[in-house]
Amino acid sequence: MASLGARNPFRKLYSLLPIVLLFISVLNEFDFNYLNLDYFSFNFPFILIFFFSLKDFKHFDYFLVFLAGLVNDTVVGLPLGISSLSYCLICISTSYLRNITIRPNIIKDWFYFLFTISLINSISYSVLNLFFYYKLDLVNYVINNFFTFLFYLFFVSIFNYYLKGVND
């Protein structure tokens, strides 16, 4: 009993790691831009939110995801609420996928991820362009979308290790 009590705070902290990582990533926006690779960028929060809202939704508080979106908007300089909406839409899409899926398949998830982020980026681009008159480079969006899609599998393999640790 005593050993369980000692273990619980660490376990709780460990279970909160994705949310902590999400906040760090939106505050820091690490994207390896200093490597000066032209057009190279990917959206790490999208991967993180998609994976954890799909696989570990019990430990992934939607409200905190919503707050992370507000922080991201502040850091990037977008109108408040745009990223929150995008993140919430990812959560909705994963929730729907979870409901309709009986046998999960990583490749199906991967392409569903592509569909989701493409849709969300389109909505975000349209809202910014039509309602806020932001001039945005569509090529950048497409490339960002592509790299986010490519990096999904890489990060999923890492996150799976983490999930194993949580479940054990």
Next chain:
Amino acid sequence: MASSRDDFIIAIRSAFLKKSTQQKFSLLTLVFLSIFIILLSSLDFRVVRYLKIGINEVVYRSSFLVSIPENFLKDSFTGISDYTTFFKDYNQTKKELSKMKSNAVSNNIIEFENKELKELINDYVSTSNKILAKIIMDHDSPFLKSIIINKGSKDNIKIGTNIYDQSYLVGRVIEVNYKTARVLLLSDLNSNVPVTIAPQNVQAIITGRGDNIGHIKYMKDGFSNDLNNQSIVYTSGTGAIFKSGIPIGKLKIKEEGSTKKFNVEFYSDFSQLKYVFAEVIIKTAIENTTQNTTNNEISKPVDVKLNILEDELKIVEDTKLKFKQENENLKKIINNLNNDILDLKNNISLQKEKIEQSDLDKKEIEFLKMNLYYGHKCRRSFFNTGGFTVGSDDYKNCVLNKGRKN
């Protein structure tokens, strides 16, 4: 068919509305909340503005702290790459420095002249105070190119404040918080700067492309033929958004078949910025000492010009009057002097006469003296028959010859 549609609706409903035990809000609530915030942030309410400023302050500081490890990595990376090109850069910098020094002298002269001319036309003199600001966030987002600096409304930073890297333009402030401000870089797609291309003196607008190169837009046809790769691009000051004469970059002409593309290579490397200068402008009106303070409150530029001309006329008339008076005074002085000369001449003639008279008197006295001594030898008498009659010329000559009669 009906069952599959029901399944879809159930899945959608569940996705939107179902809230598991761990969740405090359903996703539908959060989506509505997001939309509400988007609408609210687009409206410029004072409460929302202050709330936004508060959030910005907290988030920017937090982001700065969180970014410390990444910034350390970034600095190490750039430090290593700088070290490899250190000697080459040193030599180039040395050459550039000597050029800059000579340019700085001529710039100072031009600045001084400009100030003097502004003072002459009673314009206001804008004294700019450049304050150093540290970049606390420079997340090079692929979509929006902006930086956050650690100076805000507390330091007189305003929306539109020009931001420099040394003397090169970097961008302008688009959002001001109490202690922080967001700067839109020239490389951003939303950045439009009116520029002049020298020495051809062509006016154009430069927009960002998302990288370290700007794109020249809205240039009149026919003007582009004279441009070359050595042309310098600087702000024209049109629209009063940016100050005029701030260097931006060098023109780069890219030929694609028959068409030419005009790009601008920025002088400043926006990815390497650590500190920037924010130009806080204070406008001070020049006091008019010749006129009353009430007359100074002239708003129309035409009236100001007329006033200047009137002043000039008044000055000319005053000088003319002064010259006339001086002329008359001089004439009087000349007349007086002429009179003096005449008096002096008279005096001289009188003096001459007196001298002549005195000479005559002297001769007379001499004669009388000698007459006393030698008169008896020359006077005709009973005993001196060979003498002369007193008063005659011979008598005189005899006396003057000391009694000798030849």
